[in-house]
Amino acid sequence: MKFGISLSMERFSPDDSMSSARDKLLMLARVADASGFETLWTAEHHTIECTISPNPFTVLTWLAQHTERIRLGTATIVAPYWSPIRLAGEAAMCDHLTNGRLELGIARGAYQYEFDRMAGGMPQQEGVAYMKELLPAVHKLWEGDYAHDGHYWKFPLATSVPKPLQQPHPPIWVATRDPGSFDWAVGVGANILSTPLSAPAGEVSVLGQKFRKAVADHPERPRPRFMMLRRTCVYERPEDWQSVVRYSVDYGRYFENLMQNIGTVRDGFPEAVPYETVANRANYDPQAIRENLMFGTPDEVIRKLQIYEDEGVDQFCLGLSFNLPFELQMKTLRLFADEVIPHFARREKAAAGALATTEAGN
Structure with missing residues (x-):
């Protein structure tokens, strides 16, 4: 199992500076680039200061100038906000400007608040239909001249300029928790991005089962990769969990505002909605959050990660952008790099050695 990191620029108060x-x-x-993380992922969001990334390709192009080896991924492009021609060209240009390090993640979109402003108020659940029309059209544009006559987009003969540096194209990832989208994504040759959100560890197994079924139902496709994301914080002392859980709970009140469209947003800053308005209050129990999310000492985190590896997860992604203080984000990266990644690297090396010995014996 490899490891990625999900990062965004965040502001929760007008007093927080954009430059900071x-x-x-x-x-x-x-630090992630120098510490063995495989991929850095960043999101697309609009009109909200707690996730500042109106165009993730811009952010990734900038980060490419300051890093050397880490892959750079969109997690995710929101399908209804793009046209096939624009997405094909911008993704391909980003692939060139990052020297072939782009990973292209795409999704239907999450926040109804954004859909009300970016997609004419359509229900965000309908975004999946846009994604299913958009991605095949982008593939065709990368191949050469292509005319499109679809439900959402129509255009005469055109092509992507430029074409991607990676051939035939950058790795494609689809974000989903829905069985139908798992099946569609694997069927079109895409990798899977998913998250159990704040649910118990059993949800990891549920998502793993959806992935395995989709793979089994498409034997014509090579097995795709499977990434899973959780909010993560690693600390040295077991008793430090309480303050970390408080950060997660407080952030959840902003998240629920946007996810459920139940609060107000002033000048780009969502208000933290009252707990009594949250539909899934059970997910905000401190003990449940401590156990369900990737919070713990290195030993505790290694124990939790074993569940993900057992379910076939190829990359676990550390979600660090939840108003966690910068010092704790940095400490998490360093502890993870020093004590967690080496544990799994040793296991992988030992497994490879055992396989080589078996093959030599045969």
């Missing part, structure tokens, strides 16, 4: 948010992201990216 930018500089903190860059410092974390450089």
